[in-house]
Amino acid sequence: MKLFSRKLRYAAIRIPLIYCVFAVLWIMASDQTLALLLPEAASITHFQTLKGLLFILLTAALLYHLIHRQQLLASRYNSLTVHANDSILLFDHQGKLVDANDRALRMYGYTRDQMQHIHARQLLPDAASDWRSCFLAEAQHNGIIFESEHKHADGSTFSVEVSACLLKIGGSDYIQAIVRDITERLRVVEKLRESEQLLAHMSAIAHIGGWEFDVETGIGSWTREVAHIHGVEFKDNISAEFGLGFYEAESREKIEAAIQQAIDHGKPYDLELELVTARGIRKWVRTVCTPHIIDGRVLKLQGSFQDISDRKVAEDKMRLATLVFENSSEAIMVVDAESQILSVNPAFTEMTGYTAQEVVGKTPKILASGKQDRKFYEEMWHLLDSNGKWQGEVWNRRKNGESYAEWLTIDTIYNEHGEVIRRVALFSDITKNKQNQEVIWRQANFDQLTGLPNRRMLHDRLNQEILKADRNHQMLAVLFLDLDRFKEVNDTYGHLMGDQLLQESAHRLLHSVRECDTVARLGGDEFVVILSGLQDKDVVQDIAQSILKKFDTPFQLDNDLTHVSVSIGITIYPEDGNAGEVLFKNADQAMYVAKNNGRNRYSYFTASMQAHAQNRMRLSNDLHLALPGQQFELYYQPIVELATGQVHKAEALLRWQHPTRGMIPPDNFIPLAEETGLIVDIGNWVFYEAARQVKRLQSLHHASFQISINKSPVQFHNETHGHEAWISFLLMNDLPRQSIVVEITEGLLMHTDESISAQLLGFRDAGVQVALDDFGTGYSSLSYLKKFDIDYLKIDRIFVRNLSRNSSDMALCEAIVMMAHKLDIKVIAEGIETEEQRELLQQIGCDFGQGYLFSPPLPAPAFEAYLRP
Ligand SMILES: Nc1nc2c(ncn2[C@@H]2O[C@H](COP(=O)(O)OP(=O)(O)OP(=O)(O)O)[C@@H](O)[C@H]2O)c(=O)[nH]1
Structure with missing residues (x-):
């Protein structure tokens, strides 16, 4: 523009100058030339006119040329500016x-x-x-x-x-x-910038970027996102080695091979590789390459690069989920929001018998067994709709029609709007578990032998019946039954026959009561009957009678018929007690009363029984304190040799000096001590005390003085080696074995088992003498007397009490003495109170006597005084 303007400026000066020079030169040169050529002035004037005209013509042509040129320039300039x-x-x-x-x-x-x-x-x-x-x-x-x-x-x-x-x-x-x-240009630029931003944004979201590699120079470049994926700062140029340095051996090998193929043969690639970023993070990436080929030569490699770690993790999760789905031992069923089955796993097919093809598109109703009612499903759906979850037991039906129990868990999957999109049901077959549970439940609640409810079930039933009775303002009765002398059946016919009798007894009991009543077996030969919904108490008596009657019929055991009766204790709710436990206890007590009253009968629980029971309870508590409280004392009653009147023997008799109740007779507390097992400790104390006393009497009175002590059957049962301790105690204290005589009851001999026999024979072998107490009241067999080498028989006081010449008791006593002597057994008569009794007994050869005639039981010091001559 500057150049152009200078040219123009100079042209404006130069052209007029040239014109002036040319015009002057023309005038002067032409005039000179005319003067030379034309001598005449007229001709000169003529030619000068012509010359002037020519000049005008030439300058006009020049002017035309200039103006024309100027016009051209102006028109060109105009068109430039206009257009x-x-x-x-x-x-x-x-x-x-x-x-x-x-x-x-x-x-x-x-x-x-x-x-x-x-x-x-x-x-x-x-x-x-x-x-x-x-x-x-x-x-x-x-x-x-x-x-x-x-x-x-x-x-x-x-x-x-x-x-x-x-x-x-x-x-x-x-x-x-x-x-x-530039409004439009800026708009386009802005749009471009926006779209670039969008691209960068999307690139960042998709973790995808681009890269380019110049094959000639070996220099490449990548986008910001690719740099970001590698964990490095973005820079324009990167070397191939830099980019490849992020791959680990295996991935690097793959990509190098692919790049080589791309360069050499223009082959594109699409690889998923693992790299470690500059920050040490392991990532999965997808790199896609398209070679850029011109004239058959690969000039550039270009491609995309994406971080696919999330996808890989998702794929792994998916793979895992698929594995779990396919291999789960639990059946899995996925349904859509309309409860249409979308997929099921192999365990489903195995459990239900339906293949995926058979159930997909159908609803889970295909499995319904009809065992759950509408209410069940309503509740299930209510829970599913409210919290998306449900869990429970369901009975369904397999394809083959078989019902099965399953433990079903349903979960719901929602979309982002909180709408149900899927429900997933997981279930396992629990039919076997349920069957096992049933077996366990039966074992826990029913008696194996008779199939009757057992003690546990009985308690539940009783509690339920009590509630029912309360609701209906009715009564109920609890009958406690114990077979009479059932042990003899076992002993005589064996345990298996005993079992058979128990089963038959259960059968008879069930047939003696109504359907709504409960018959249970507590164990052993004990049964309980609950008579519920009673309006009238008398019906209880009728039922008890009918039970007794049912037992009148003999039981057929193998080829034998045997009679077994039953003793029944009855208690009434709410009269006799308001809790199950109390009722059982009451009925049990009443049953004992029935037993004591001769068996094969029933007895009602009464208030006096209760008082008695309470008394026993208190006594039992006190009894526990008696031994540590040194409340026991041994009294000694002399046993007199009838022929000579000498006293070399005595029976030790236990006395309990209760701190508040005073002296308590043995009959009141010995059974209690037996029941509670305290008898073992008490019995041992008696032995050691008697042994201490006999040693003293042997030194004070007579060297072969003997004291007899009573040993309860419970001691024999509870302490299988008790006799050994006693024998060694005698040995250690230099006491002759005969110093102590062990008095046993007939009952013990009748119910001996191996352990009792061993203990009795142990006494015999050690030389400790054994006396059979209360002889004649039981059913001792002579063979027992011989077998256990019994040393003394004690004739019970009931035979002595009415002894008179020619009386039947006299004959009985005589027979006992004769029989005993034949077996080399000495006889001691108990309860001699009169001189006549003493004389008669002496006459029939009874060896020893014991009773108030000679002395009542005395405390040790008094007894010692008694012995003193
Ligand atoms: N056959 C058999 N006998 C059992 C079973 N359970 C316990 N017994 C026996 O049943 C007997 C119960 O005896 P008790 O009730 O104590 O005595 P009892 O001989 O019936 O005499 P009383 O009840 O006093 O009339 C014991 O000998 C137990 O060994 C069982 O399941 N089968």
């Missing part, structure tokens, strides 16, 4: 617009007339402070290009790119501004 796509504005140094092309008029929205009066400021937004800087920066000579905001005639603004420069025209400064409306 220019940019506005061209020319301002003078004060900012006044001097000229503008048509485009400028259109761009700014002014007419040419309006434009003639425009100042640069008017084309700028109101906020623009300096019009000059907005059209022209400081670089005045080289011009400047910058972006700015301009204003339309209507006041709206638009973005422009201004290319401005300072011009000097005719010695004055002008500013020329070529203004381009």
